[in-house]
Amino acid sequence: VLDKLAMHKAREGVGSWLPTTVTTPLNTIHAALKRIAQRCQRGGPGAQVLGSYLEGPYFTPQNKGAHPPELFRELEIAELDQLIAVSQHTLRVVALAPEKEGALQAIRHLKQQNVRVMLGHSAATWQQTRAAFDAGADGLVHCYNGMTGLHHREPGMVGAGLTDKRAWLELIAD
Template identity: 40%
Template sequence: MNYYILADRFLLEGGEKIGGYLKIENGKFGDFANTIPEGSDVQDWSGYTIAPGLFDTHIHGVNGHDIMDGTVEAVHSISASILDQGVTRFLPTTLTSSSSDIEQAIKAITVATEQGLPGAQSEGIFLEGPYFTEKHKGAQNPDYFKKPNLDEFNAWQKLAKDSIVKIALAPERGHTMSFIKDVTATGVQVSIAHTDASYDCCMEAVSNGANNYVHLFNGMSGLHHREPGVVGAALTDQSVFAELICDGHHVHPDIATLAYEIKKEKLILITDCMRAGLMPDGDYQLGDFKVFMKDGIAKTVFGSLAGSTLQLINGVKNLQQWSGKPLYEIWHKGSLSPAHSLGISNKIGSISKGKVADYVVLNEFVDIQATAVEGDIKFKK
């Protein structure tokens, strides 16, 4: 499918391009042009802005479905449901559970992906757990916490047909450093999460290959001036990425802005959304825990935040409003930074010649009007 996009504004990595035509050729971005050959196929989005598709690297579920349902239907539903949020790529994310439940989720993701996803496309599986510690467990079930086990992970990776691209763990657990080194040597990214690790422990984990901190400020030891903790390690190390949930509940707006000012291009906007996303207030399930959502905030019976119900487009809007930074700058924290963190920014994440033509159409209020995956418009308002 070859055509041109005509629009008022394009959000690029280094700024905005005003006006012109953008060529879409065989599902990839081509060159910009001021004039085009007569008779060319044109998608006329005059009056609108074109931005790269968003990439949610941490999402458990939405619209009544969850990855831990362990069904192909759930994976397909999540893929379709996040299109109108501007998300074109995602990492189906598991959580701590029994080995059999994790294996069933892996099977479902693998089969669903092989069948072909109807909306946003998977860039691989993210295992959030089960190698965590209890103090900052959040909504992860401590009954299944354990030490990292390379044989177990390799069995999961075989089941996934090598599609596991990221795993989160607590680095203070036994055998963790050798596990990090072995896993990252195969190309899998390791994230630090649900942990009470010291600053030095985190730095050792990074030296062994860890490159990301999951939902910064949540599920981790806080910042102290004599023991910087996990938060201190995440903020002071410019070599690593950090996820941020910008719903205004998980992190105060001013602290979210501070994190952005410090991390810059290493900040990744995520949702950590669970099945209650896009659903009305009420009772839901997250793994083995009952969750109650009120006013869009999901919590366990223990009072812990249980993931979020955030839409990624709203996370972008929130941080842009809180920080006052240009939209193109904040937008790429939800598209290009996630791609960078996984080493696939040469393929996706920004409007650049040769990259996959994942894009969204925005109105003046930054509302999604259309979403295209590989140049094919999958959602139109």
């Protein structure tokens, strides 16, 4: 499947990419991370696979999008380390909700492991989002989608992302 996707991406002009997991049972995520790591190491046709992007299961229900909340998990350093190990250190990005318990510690830890952290699928406030950027978070997953919007009394995640020079903003351009 990864080879077919890589060929499709190359036909669309993509030179390299990060296959992305979704919120699913942990054993399914492990299997996907292993397959992505194998593809990274052996190479193959099409666009180059640079590593994996974990979008979920560390979100909150308020802005869940298509992610099933019954599969959301708490942030535990040991579990994050296990994901990094299973990926054979090819895990490049983890998306999470910054208001979850342990989020700031998880962000710092992931950054120490050279894993980028994006914020999303969250009901975080401006202050919680800024605290996550202060801890090392890199930006917002698909800005405006699956997060607190811009309001004059509570600028939310969008306001924090738009006003913080450290933040990268991913957009869905549809």
